[in-house]
Amino acid sequence: MEIVAEFSPGKVHDVVVRPLAKYLDERGWLAELYRCDELAAETMPVMAYISMTQPGVARGPHEHREQTDYFCFIGPANFKVYLWDTRRDSPSFGVRQTIFAGVDQPLALIVPPGVIHAYRNVGRENGIVFNGPNRLYAGEGKSSPVDEIRHEEVEGSPFRLD
């Protein structure tokens, strides 16, 4: 990873933002998360997990060497998502992007390897995040090292959440 002292605001190359349509009726709502006829084969999820994050709490910053994440923010809270591009060969090298997503703006975000990412629950209730990564966590049978670089405990880190 290339160290960048100051990031400039902008759009991170290769990060895909997909609005998620909620189909409302008397019973509640339903939303498709992904379909193999819409996603590129190389980013198709091979597993899925959900996490709950409490109000005010953040997860990350993390990055992956090979894994692409497919995050879905559907609620019941809203999240502020942070992205930093430290890929030397990227057209958006040195760019920092923030995105609000969740109950008021349901989104899927495709985050490629090497893009550092974090999110904070900025709502007042617990928030659910779905992820469908294109790699197995800890590999086949959970027998490999986890593909994750964690930046949250790094002193003086430029990856700060406001």
Ligand SMILES: Cc1cn([C@H]2C[C@H](O)[C@@H](COP(=O)(O)OP(=O)(O)O[C@H]3O[C@H](C)C(=O)[C@H](O)[C@H]3O)O2)c(=O)[nH]c1=O
């Ligand atoms: C991701 C994952 C985790 N776990 C277990 C490992 C731990 O015992 C527990 C919590 O995992 P972790 O501490 O890695 O979770 P976070 O630090 O919140 O990281 C999450 O949020 C940030 C922003 C991300 O980008 C990560 O992809 C996502 O994992 O679940 C599993 O058993 N399977 C899994 O696929």
